[in-house]
Amino acid sequence: MAAADERQRVFDDPAMSISLQGELVQGGLVFGQTLPGATATLDGEPLMVSDDGRFLLGFGRDHGASALLVIKHVDGSVVRRALDIASRPFPVDRIDGLDQSKVSGFTEAQLKKIAVDKEKKTAARAVTAPETFWAGGFSWPVTGRISGVFGSQRILNGEAKTPHSGVDVAAATGTPVKAPAAGIVRLADPDMYFEGGLIFIDHGQRLESAFLHLSRIDVKPGDRIEAGQVIGAVGATGRATGPHMHWSLKWMGTLVDPQLVAGEMPQAELAGSAGN
Structure with missing residues (x-):
């Protein structure tokens, strides 16, 4: 039971576990870095994560106002980060x-x-x-x-x-x-x-x-x-x-x-x- 409880631990945002570079906007591409061995999903879709923890996030022209990034680390901890996606005017x-x-x-x-x-x-x-x-x-x-x-x-x-x-x-x-x-x-x-x-x-x-x-x-x-x-x-x-x-x-x-x-x-x- 203790092992199951450990797998379900959820942390809001452990320091240094995730870094994102790029614009969180409609049409944006973001370069992510997390801990080695982690897995990730964006709005429930599995992401490719390299052995050293690198991954990508992309947001289409008509993406909604938010997205959910979930990172699962090898120690069983889970990070859930709500992302605010800014809108853009398009000609x-x-x-x-x-x-x-x-x-x-x-x-x-x-x-x-x-x-x-x-x-x-x-x-x-x-x-x-x-x-x-x-x-x-x-x-x-x-x-x-x-x-x-x-x-x-x-x-x-x-x-x-x-x-x-x-x-x-x-x-x-x-x-x-x-x-x-x-x-x-x-x-x-x-x-x-x-x-x-x-x-x-x-x-x-x-x-x-x-x-x-x-x-x-x-x-x-x-x-x-x-x-x-x-x-x-x-x-x-x-x-x-x-x-x-x-x-x-x-x-x-x-x-x-x-x-x-x-x-x-x-x-x-x-x-x-x-x-x-």
């Missing part, structure tokens, strides 16, 4: 009077291509590395003017479109795109219907970077890459209106804001950036 553009054919609908051939592409993406996400490649931090894959932000949304002829999945940086076709952090390439395809040239990088623990509309791809699935390594080049392939670098981050199927982890855009690079 919404309403455009009416458009030709409806430009707003919705695909041909049968297009739908078949989209379905094939979806299968490729699903297969690429079937595995993830246990390593914490993300722990080295993130930098901008391309520097320049930010032309599209995470979470923005268009409402066309009254039809709400999917919110923008990442961040866009205006740059000329052929501008090198660099890996923002180390990882393993899971997908490298030059001809996706929506994305055009597309690369997935697995940063470990189900954190994925995706780069869209590339004009050139310099890596292949299975490649182990380092932060800052050139992986391809900016383009306007797929469904794009002009050359730019689109970068999205997805953690356990939830899109988060790359701009929050990459930090301020280096100002020295802005003056020479191309328009999108």
Whole structure:
């Protein structure tokens, strides 16, 4: 009975048992550290925790005002931390009077291509590395003017479109795109219907970077890459209106804001950036 009681001990917040770095906001990605050997859940979902206690937390664009992080330590103690998740305003553009054919609908051939592409993406996400490649931090894959932000949304002829999945940086076709952090390439395809040239990088623990509309791809699935390594080049392939670098981050199927982890855009690079 005493052993059972010991397993049920709950501590509000033992000193030094958990540290969180990052913004607890909608679209935020948080880097966690706890004691070696611990397990963790977020709102009941199991998290990947490295042997040395590193883990990730992510909060989608429309996440609610709170979340519950539960850490179980090897000594049987349990830490429950209620997290307050701050809301953020996201831009919404309403455009009416458009030709409806430009707003919705695909041909049968297009739908078949989209379905094939979806299968490729699903297969690429079937595995993830246990390593914490993300722990080295993130930098901008391309520097320049930010032309599209995470979470923005268009409402066309009254039809709400999917919110923008990442961040866009205006740059000329052929501008090198660099890996923002180390990882393993899971997908490298030059001809996706929506994305055009597309690369997935697995940063470990189900954190994925995706780069869209590339004009050139310099890596292949299975490649182990380092932060800052050139992986391809900016383009306007797929469904794009002009050359730019689109970068999205997805953690356990939830899109988060790359701009929050990459930090301020280096100002020295802005003056020479191309328009999108």
